[in-house]
Amino acid sequence: MERDRVAVVANEPVGPYRLLRLKRGGLEPGTPGQFFMLEAPGRLLPRAFSLCLATPNELGFLFEPVGRGTRALAALDAGETIHVAGPLGNGFDLAVEQPLLVGGGIGVAPLPYLSELLGSPPALLGFRTEHHAEAADLVPNAEVVLEPTLVTEALPEDPGDVLACGPEAMLDALEALAPGAQLAREAPMACGYGACYGCVVERDGTYVRLCVDGPVLRGGGTHGSPTGSLLPAAPPRILDGAPAGQSPAPPATVDLRAADGAR
């Protein structure tokens, strides 16, 4: 993991999303599905984003401006600089024989980089509207479905090795249909390296920190690559007000994430 202050190359609309292209500086792109912590100007906490695109000179992040942090990032102009740290967490295991990439909404974000490293395998993407589906142009070899059709309804009978990112409900449905699927999950992240317990989720009766044990988890609760360590079954008590393991995580005693805006 490196930390660097890098310049904005471009900040482009992709449907309702933004593609923030940053100079690469001293940062390595890491494994698809890993994430970076991006400084959100004017906000206390950085925001976590998986890498969307990597070139020898740039790193690209696709996000939806839906909160104070993401709106601040959407307002960045070329030439402005922000701190970026990463790559962090565990990405997808790329040793797959018959990959099928599956994405829902902004969950498409890590798939362009993943597709590049896997040689442009088939992809199945679901979006709310045609406008959102403009992001599908970033993923080669993609079939697109629009609501009310769900990606799970378009899944082939033998989906092969599913690597997916998207809403929780989509990932849960995929987990039931394709056991062993690699699923990139999301939770609020304040630190990104295992210290704050803001990203704890429950997996098969065990509590894991998504930032160090994920974000990519295998259906059935085992991990992507490389394998991280599991927390003990007892829930950590740093969070108050509700049992740990809810996703999004419940309010903490001092809930920095809520105070700073979820996204």
Ligand code: FES
């Ligand atoms: Fe702080 Fe995971 S984001 S422990």
